[in-house]
Amino acid sequence: MTSQTLTLGKALNLGLRRAMEDDAKVVLMGEDIGRLGGVFRITDGLQKDFGDDRVVDTPLAEAGILGTAVGLAMRGYRPVCEIQFDGFVFPAYNQIVTQVAKIHARSRGRLPMPIVIRIPFGGGIGAVEHHSESPEAYFAHTAGLKVVAVSNPVDAYWGIQQAIAHPDPIVFLEPKRRYWEKAEVDVDAAPGPLFSSRVVRGGDDVTVLAYGPMVKTALQAADAAAEEGRSLEVVDLRTVSPLDLGPVFESVRRTGRCVVVHEAPVTLGLGAEIAARVTETCFHSLEAPVLRVGGYDTPYPPSKLEEEYLPDLDRVLDAVDRAMAF
């Protein structure tokens, strides 16, 4: 086993590098990703090593990035598009929802769309507006797209490679506030398939579900709960569409209680879908309704208020208390 200590950002960088080495059809496209290496430096050094026709600094036009990615995919390329910040994906939304998502179905499989759309998402970095959004539900609601959200360097390194090798379009969500978190990454063995959830901490009292940036928050809550003698099982969903709820159902059948955590607003968020499915499948095991912890139904606030807006350890524990009190 060869392992390296990597930040989540560096793990993505190495994963991208490996995907480019493995397949000459992989083309990176985005604003400032070449010479600058991206505003988060995720593509640092790649243009230097692979050339400016494989790591393309695009014009400032997101619809252009995704629209031309469609054409490149038709020519057998595998475009990996970087959207600079979550809030700037919307000029490309039309292309993603009406074109990228539908072309495989419309062409009855003749035109596969192996496009990866990388989006740094979520808040917690003290940014100005449009830089802290969690748009996953818009994409998960769109048939034809797959949506994954990594939470740690291992999944970042392997997930980006798996996503690029995958034949369908994938919205690949990167928890920007966790870019600097470190972990040991085994660069020889993949940790499992891309579209799978994983129990990251065993427990008996309440099942806590999270993805992306909130996995760490859920784990911190589990630590704090343990000090009070309460045992939380934490599941990293990893994939948002399709959902992989098998391990969740198994867990909830044991704990009887389930809390879903995400930064996105709760109303019609992923938690709503998960709550419905857990209720349908585990109804007789449930001791409490599935509870959701998320952002409020408001625009993302100015950064002085983001700590009040974002779910944190206390709000997760509060939901755990409510689930236990039922």
Added chain:
Amino acid sequence: MTAVRQPEGVGEVVDPIPGAGAPHLPEQPDLVQLLTPEGERVDHPDYSLDVSDQELRDIYRDLVLVRRWDVEATALQRQGELGIWASLLGQEAAQVGAGRALRAGDMAFPTYREHGVAWTRGIDPLHVMSLFRGVDYGAWDPVATGFNLYTIVIGSQCLHATGYAMGLQRDGGEHAALAFLGDGATSQGEVNEAMIWAASFGAPVVFFCQNNQYAISVPLERQSRVPLYRRAAGFGFPGVRVDGNDVLAVLAVTRAALAAAREGQGPTFIEAFTYRMGAHTTSDDPTRYRLASELEEWKLRDPIARVKAYLARSGIADHDYLASVEAEADELAGRIRSGTLEMPDPPGTAIFDSVYAEQTSELAAQREEFVAYHASFEGGEH
């Protein structure tokens, strides 16, 4: 990548990509200039400017104060008092010139960098600082000041300005809209749509593009193979390139374009040829993508030095005046600093207020839960 064919009849193409050298002010007969970098007044056949000595002194004062504000804001960000700052360093003339061409009743549609225009609209710098400190989304009143809120999503405001101008047109007033955008923004679909709409409806809107040579790290060449001002012809309205570091030329050109808009002659595209002397924002590191020599070259075209030289040489401003402006700048910087440090954090419930004109019962309930949840901590329950 293969060489790009030069479009026919276009002549000059913008400089080749990175590192090849500074974006030169090309030898262009088309560039409107009224004040040379050395501070000499020159004439232009199409643009003349009637300014009083008092107005010239005021312009100089604006330039100095705005730069001082910018320097103070950058320092405050470095000290952790602002989340980020988008510096206007080097673009003072473009912004003060354009802003001063506006009249009461006109509406400006800024990006996130137009602090100099904000200043000319009488906006309190602290109302801009609060945005960058993370207190609010910008505290000024866009209606009362004729200065829209900052728009961060690149290019969106160009459509708003066009629609606003269509409203002005319907109302039969004497006013116009001024849309600000960057060189990078010209690639956005929405910006191109705005120009199509403006042309199609003959809307009284002026597109004021500050070509500061970069969109973060991406040089102009990636956005356009022709000088930006020539694009206007394709949309069917005039385009003009002005020396963006020459406040007098910017003022003259923008005044003329706004006057044409008011008179029903439709839109104009102004390319203010300038240079972003600082980083894109305080989060950026320009040493990764541009040469220091480029900055040195542009320093010779500093937008403030030339005005100062002209004022001093012509006797329009004496030493006492120049010193009084410096003193005022110090005072302003002090006020901005203390005002920023003393700015109260917003209350948590601000998250829920003003989302809708008519509050929903759902959101009102969330607000109550929020208040109860936070009160539970004060009770020491957790």
